[in-house]
Amino acid sequence: MSPVTSNQQPGESVACKRCLYKTDHPLGLILDEEGICSGCRIHEEKDRLDWQARWKKLESLVAPYRVASGKTYDCIVPVTGANDSYYIVHLVKERLGLNPLLVTYNKYFNTPLGIRNLANLRIQFNCDILIQNVNPSSVKAITRTTLREFGSIYWPCLAGQTVFPVQTAVRYKIPLIIWGAHQGVEQVGMYSHEHEVEMTRRYRKDHDLMGREADDLLSIFDTLSEDDIWQYRYPDDATLDAVGVRGIYLGNYVRWDPKAQHEAMVEKHQYKGARFARTFDTYDHVDCYNFMDLHDHLKMLKHGYSKVTDHACREIRHGRLTSAQAKSLVQQHEHQPLQHVDKFCEWLGVEQRSLEFILNQHRNPNIWKPMGPGQWERTVLPSEECCNVATVKQEIGFTAHANLDNGEQDRYIIIGKGYPT
């Protein structure tokens, strides 16, 4: 590893020389002396580590969790209608031969294509599944609080999908939870693959939940009640220890390459991708109307970049995009207009201009300069890129197989059939 890091002042944000991330990345980013970021350095391990040996390690790790009697499941696998779920279940069931209980937290922003992908997942891999549906009045009450307090419409989704598997592990006494890749490792190289980091309550609070667990949302000035948030509480330490709950990440044992993995799952198990206005990636987030839309817009307001930059950095590191190509794709996508805000407004029961008023209170002052009533401008404008975006997209080849509405009525689906198609 190269010697001591460059010495930039706190607050001043410096870009990595290889990818597009800057040191003000919300998960933290550290540049080394050559100006290369921790994310890119840890990514180099993907081409250096012996992944055969690491797979063997995974096999020995899961061995004690196989239930010989078959009376209960070997492990718990959190799934959605997108986000690498097919590849994860493929690894767990088809390659490790484990008998998983799939679990999913219903985000309520479901696209018909996401419903279809999840239904097809259950059929393709023949797995039992448990789906949690928290009563929508509590979910909306929480959403109003998290939107007001720290500009997030996604807290309930993130809190639910990171805790329901753990609660299920405790309730069903199935200690092993198997996740896909660790977001901190994949984006900013938070850990080396060899650290074999596991699921912790601290990481969930610190990063998934923006520093606020369920009880931190309660305030004597707000009407949000314990009855609304109790289902998002993490099991306490004594319970976790009694069951021996443990969450591992496949990305520490398998060379993680989401694009290649999705393409394999499209081919082998009929996963379906779709086009997005705000990114060139067609696979990662097809299950949700908001993740690549309003939520992505909020990410831009708060952090000054959006999901397309995550996808671009990933593809740079995998050698499928040059930095210039990546920048041109980002510039083409990151400010595309939102297409599904009306659905969210109807769901939460808010007017669009009123919603924008709330969103604007969370613009990051380091990134957005007010130019007058209702107008903002980015303080740092990225340099213009001149790559021909069309040819770049042609080359990199992300394919779509359906629209988000999958030919059905274009609306949030709470519980769907998702078959046939």
Next chain:
Amino acid sequence: MLKKRLIGVVTVRQGWAVQSFGYRRYLPLGKPEVVVENLDRWGADEILISCIDRSETGQGPDFKLLERIAALGLSTPVIYAGGVRNGADAVQAVNLGADRIQVDAMLWDLPAELELLSRELGNQALIAHLPVSIRDGALYWRNYRNGEECLLDHAALSRMYLEWVSEVMLTDWVHEGTPGAFDEAIPKLFPLEEKPLLLFGGLSASAQLQRVLSLNNVVAAGVGNFLHYKEHAIQQIKRNLVGVPMRAAHYASEER
């Protein structure tokens, strides 16, 4: 009877809790207050908050961080290190919730100030931090700001006014972040036999911790990076530390 202590070390750089490797490479972890709150719940015996860039940039202690941590209402003893230049800094850090103060740069810049700190806070509140490494069988003391090293003999030690501090933390800075790599010769080579020692830097496995904590002049061992790879890392270490007088592992149960 008096227990040996397992200290959760939180290294902070530019306001971020980080993993540190050999005093030169870092990986981002998260917000210090969330890391500290987690160590408190896990039942660490003490928490050392070490802000490694305060002295270099001359900003003094990170009082804002201490305020944010005090606001959490935690109940684990906190040792603060990082940018303490004088008695006033130390007293203010204590008022903001730190229980004890650790100094490093001050030992090079203004060691005499330790007497004043002791009069203000009592020497039981003071710890001296010495990054050390072994070369040709001898301990060398490193000035982490400029990389300068000097032989850690009685002469060097006498210039540090260590009589005003209760404990000395020795950090095997070369092996910091490398699992199980702490050089166990370090505590045996330290010239002041009766000074209670805290050890840090490459201590990860329970067996190794057990060996160093069995030395009678070693009163505490610090663990940093390795606490962040598994849930209940503090409790898992404590559970496996057989034969060392230490508070038992505690798994909180929040009865609401």
Next chain:
Amino acid sequence: MKYCKLCLQPDTRPNTYFSDDGICPACTYFAALKEVDWLERVDILKDIFAQRTRKPNQHHDCIIGISGGKDSCRQALWVRDFLGVNPLLVCLSYPPEQVTQRGVDNLSNLIELGFDVVVSAPAPKTWRDLKRDGFGEFTNSFRSTELALFSCVPQIALRYNIDLILWGENPALQLGDMRALGRNGYDGNNLRYMNTLMSGKEWMLKRGYTERELIAYTYPGVEEFLEANLNIIYLGWFLGDWSLVNNAMYSCGYGLEIRSDDVSATGDLYGVTALDEDFTPINQMIKYYKFGFGRTTDYVNEEIRLGRISRSDGIELVSKYDHCCSSGYIKNYCDYLGISIEDFWKQVHASVNRELFTIHADGRIERKFSIGVGL
């Protein structure tokens, strides 16, 4: 084969014993309802909940087994908005190939009414294989799925540490399956002895399924019930106006979507049952050929007891529709199981009750008995 004097229930239902003067248990039970002090019964239920204390970090007071249909929607609303308790709704959902759009919409509607709902859905391929094998062995593809349905709720109750399950109707009292009768009218702990659950999963293991495939088909043992002090209570016992039609009217008022086909396709008089899948009409038709009564009889019996139609009008409806099942549904059913129409009818014919029916050369099945009179 004899009919109940008051309604059109034949004595061919398993575990059914008529009274000496020829009255079926359901009519006997229904007659007894007239003297019931319903307020007193509701007070019993209120006391039960009053004595319950919530476990730490557990804000659900009980579990209600639901499908999203007419009974569940009504029960959930009554328990929450009348009794003022916070139920967790538990639903065993059919796999994507079998569930109807109406079924998932009704479940979504229930969630939107503000309920916490846990949906458990068994592995689709194993589900279909068990249905095909069940049809092959018992001419009843619902034996496995009913076992999963009845097992899912206590399984989740035990794991979610909630020790009270509210169930709809007591099969013993309302449908006459006497062995499920508990200590008192509302105690459901003998549910396990109900006809459907008696077969358990032994026949599946015998056919080569492994334990790890049958987790969803395992009804918890008595010891688990006792250890967790888990109790089942029938809400039907407390709701004096509980009936198929009434429950449907309550739920339709809150957004329930009902069937769009008519009785000639399903034997379902008002299209308010089996909203979440379309294989039930086949199963009801087969029940008719095995025991001489189908879905229309169930409807008609209730209507007769409620005095809404006469026994003679009932006879006309039963004779006209009790056997009805559209060939389209049969085709879908065969496609799903992966069998031909011929295999289907061969299997059905093998299970036809020859005392009650004759099968003609052309495959037509003709009733030997006359509705309401018997043999």
Next chain:
Amino acid sequence: MTRRTIGIVDYGVGNHASVLRAFQSLGYRCRVSRDPSVLAECDVLVLPGVGAYPTAMSALTACELVGFLQERARGGQPIIGLCLGMQLLADVSHEHGVTAGLGLIPGEVVPLTTVPWHIGWNTIEVVNGDDLLAPSDQQSVYFNHSYVFRAPEEYQVCVSRLDRSFTVGVRRGKVVGLQFHPEKSQSVGRVMLRNLVEGLTRA
């Protein structure tokens, strides 16, 4: 439901922050003040304390709190002294010369004999059958001191041990002193603080 009020005596020395947060997390209403009228309305007074004895006593005198505290103690107001706050309850201290204390509990503060300081987690043994501390017998709490309160045997309520035992808890009526830091002794400390406040304020 009237919540008990804890008056944390602010004399400019010591770690109010941690003591304040500890009582707040137990659900008590807190006042940090040096104003006798504010402190008099509180159910329990707490003397925190980290630092040197003489500095603390001169600060108390400067704030005209010495007479006030002595009068409140005589009047039966519950007072809890923590670490240095415990030592201030003594007649006299020999830290950095001789300094007179509040004299609320007989005894003097002298340096530890065989070891220069007592740092870390150590078990306490409850003596003289003190009812409020009994549930905490044999539990580990956090110490960080180099002087000790040598009190007559009848005022000792708990002791701790290095090579031999010494007093770490004193009590006289509703005035209690603890040499360790319950506000920094995690769940053990929380339970103890609650038991003390509830016990001392029970009629």
